[in-house]
Each structure stands twice: as structure tokens, then as C-alpha cells.
Amino acid sequence: MKTGIENKIAVVTGGSHGIGRAIAIALAKEGAHVIINYHRDDKGAQNAIDEITAQGRRSKAIKADVSNYSAVTNMMKDIKNEFGSIDILVNNAGITRDNLLMRMKVEEWQEVINTNLSGVFNCSKAVVIGMMRQKSGKIVNISSISGVTGVPGQINYSSSKGGIISFTKALAKELAPLGINVNAVAPGFIETKMIDGIPVQNKKMALDLIPFKRFGKPEEVASLVVFLVSEASSYITGQVINIDGGLVT
Amino acid sequence: MNLVDVKEKLMSIVTEILEVDRSVIEGKEDVNLFKELDVDSLLALEIIANVETKYNIKIEDEEIETLVSFNKMLEMVKNKLNIK
Numbered sequence: 292m293k294t295g296i297e298n299k300i301a302v303v304t305g306g307s308h309g310i311g312r313a314i315a316i317a318l319a320k321e322g323a324h325v326i327i328n329y330h331r332d333d334k335g336a337q338n339a340i341d342e343i344t345a346q347g348r349r350s351k352a353i354k355a356d357v358s359n360y361s362a363v364t365n366m367m368k369d370i371k372n373e374f375g376s377i378d379i380l381v382n383n384a385g386i387t388r389d390n391l392l393m394r395m396k397v398e399e400w401q402e403v404i405n406t407n408l409s410g411v412f413n414c415s416k417a418v419v420i421g422m423m424r425q426k427s428g429k430i431v432n433i434s435s436i437s438g439v440t441g442v443p444g445q446i447n448y449s450s451s452k453g454g455i456i457s458f459t460k461a462l463a464k465e466l467a468p469l470g471i472n473v474n475a476v477a478p479g480f481i482e483t484k485m486i487d488g489i490p491v492q493n494k495k496m497a498l499d500l501i502p503f504k505r506f507g508k509p510e511e512v513a514s515l516v517v518f519l520v521s522e523a524s525s526y527i528t529g530q531v532i533n534i535d536g537g538l539v540t
Numbered sequence: 541m542n543l544v545d546v547k548e549k550l551m552s553i554v555t556e557i558l559e560v561d562r563s564v565i566e567g568k569e570d571v572n573l574f575k576e577l578d579v580d581s582l583l584a585l586e587i588i589a590n591v592e593t594k595y596n597i598k599i600e601d602e603e604i605e606t607l608v609s610f611n612k613m614l615e616m617v618k619n620k621l622n623i624k
């Protein structure tokens with residue numbers, strides 16, 4: 292399947308490891324030039340851009356906290372000046388600070404909302420006018436099944452990922468007149484650092500609930516994102532697609 | 541171009557794109573057009589693109605969000621054309 296994204300300029304937030312890294316590399320394999328935003332993992336970011344440039348694509352890693360509106364605005368401006376108009380934005384940056392509500396600190400709530408949800412606002416706002424002027428663009432927001440179903444012990448994460456779902460639907464309707472697609476993917480349990488910390492017993496319980504009896508791979512999420520930014524999905528917008536091995540039906 | 545010409549041209553652009561009579565805008569030049577007339581993204585961008593072309597000016601992305609009323613647009617055009 293030809294994706295039609297050759298030479299497009301793509302930005303992936305949280306692209307230094309895990310799902311974000313897999314998405315960035317997958318987009319590069321399809322011919323896009325990919326800029327990675329990251330927050331802490333310098334080595335991971337460098338490794339990711341090495342993989343992208345090995346595909347013969349242009350790349351750069353920009354360190355910026357997506358919860359910081361000015362930092363994001365400056366980052367997108369720098370990208371536009373160096374690479375040209377942004378065609379694809381993947382809002383992937385996300386953190387967890389799990390706790391039951393009765394023990395959750397205000398800072399734990401706020402940090403997750405600021406990064407996971409406000410980060411999506413900041414990045415989308417910084418690219419939207421450019422996409423509107425082009426009358427084309429693709430935005431994919433990485434939500435989570437936690438946002439679809441709500442997960443105890445994750446009210447901050449669930450709220451932020453649920454908020455991403457509504458954000459996606461509203462923005463899709465705003466930008467449809469300009470031919471811009473906005474969709475979300477909701478991964479289940481994916482083999483990344485984020486689930487490394489889950490106790491073995493809990494992992495086993497999760498596996499029992501998953502019809503495919505395995506966790507997903509970051510590359511599988513990346514394949515779905517590639518589809519959603521390609522020409523083949525031109526008529527898909529405002530949608531949230533679960534990718535969870537059948538966990539939520 | 542003088543201020544009267546600038547204002548007249550802008551009125552023409554806005555009323556043509558929004559498909560409204562000038563009486564809808566006159567007397568309400570400070571009203572938020574997006575809320576009052578339910579202007580969507582497509583129309584908003586069409587107005588911006590037309591203003592840029594017809595006055596031969598460039599409107600920066602960060603300036604766009606401030607252009608919510610007829611008078612805000614007029615002020616911006618005046619400043620870019622150095623008209624007092």
C-alpha cells in the first residue's frame with residue numbers, strides 16, 4: 292500500500308523511546324522526514340534519529356517539555372524554519388503518576404494532565420494554522436484504553452487520555468472543512484517501559500483478559516498510526532481506534 | 541491607499557466571504573465575528589488569505605488569533621500598510 296507520505300514533514304512528541312520511537316521510525320521507513328520531540332532521554336533521542344537518518348530521511352531531536360506552551364511554540368517555529376510546513380503531528384508524549392485518588396497528590400494529578408492533555412493542546416495549536424493554510428494535514432493523538440474505560444489507580448492518566456478522545460473528536464470537526472484529518476489511537480498493554488513497572492501478578496491478570504493472550508508491540512501501534520496519516524485513510528476523521536488485542540470490545 | 545479605501549476594501553472582503561449585508565457589520569465593528577456569525581475555520585482562513593492577497597501583506601500565524609472583529613482586522617491592516 293502506497294502511503295503517500297514521502298517527503299512529508301512529521302513531528303512525533305515523546306519520540307525517544309517506546310511507541311513514539313516506533314512511530315517515528317515507521318514514518319521514516321515510509322519516506323517522511325521526522326522530527327522527534329523528547330523530554331529527558333538524550334541517548335534514546337539520538338538513537339532514534341540515527342535510525343531515521345539511516346533510512347535516508349532528514350531528522351532532528353528537539354528537547355522540549357510539551358506542557359510548556361512557549362517551549363512548544365518555539366519548537367514548532369524552529370521546525371517550520373528548518374524543515375518547512377509541518378504535514379503530520381503525532382501527539383504521543385505521555386507520563387503516568389499512578390495512585391488511588393485518596394492518596395493522589397495534587398502535583399501527581401496536575402503533571403499528568405499538563406503533559407498528556409495540555410501537551411496535546413499546545414502542540415496542536417502550534418501547528419494548526421500552518422496546516423489550515425495548506426488545506427491539508429494529519430494529526431494523530433495517542434490516547435489509551437485507560438481513557439476509554441477508566442482504570443482504578445489511574446484517574447489522572449484515564450482523565451487525560453479520555454480528554455484526548457474528546458479533543459480529537461472536536462478538533463476533527465473544526466478542521467474537516469480544511470481537509471485535515473484528526474484521529475486517535477487507544478493502545479492497550481504494549482511492551483514498553485511504561486508497563487515494565489507493573490507487578491508480574493498484575494501482568495498475568497491482564498494477559499488472561501486479553502483474547503490474543505499477549506501484549507502488543509510498539510511497531511504494531513506504529514503501523515496503525517502510519518495508516519492514519521496515509522492517503523488510504525483520507526475519509527477517516529474524528530475516530531478513536533483501539534489497538535489492544537481484543538481487550539476492550 | 542487612505543484609511544477610507546482600506547476600510548471599504550476590508551468591508552467588501554468580509555461581507556463577500558461571509559455572505560452578509562454590510563449592515564450586519566456596520567455599527568458592530570468590535571463584535572467577535574466568530575461567535576456572532578458562527579464563522580468556521582474555513583471562512584476564517586478565507587478571510588485571512590484574501591486580506592493577505594488584496595493588500596499584499598503577510599499575516600503571521602500568531603497574529604491570526606487576535607483578529608476576531610472587523611476593527612481588529614482593520615487595525616492590523618492599517619499598521620502593516622503604515623496608514624495613520
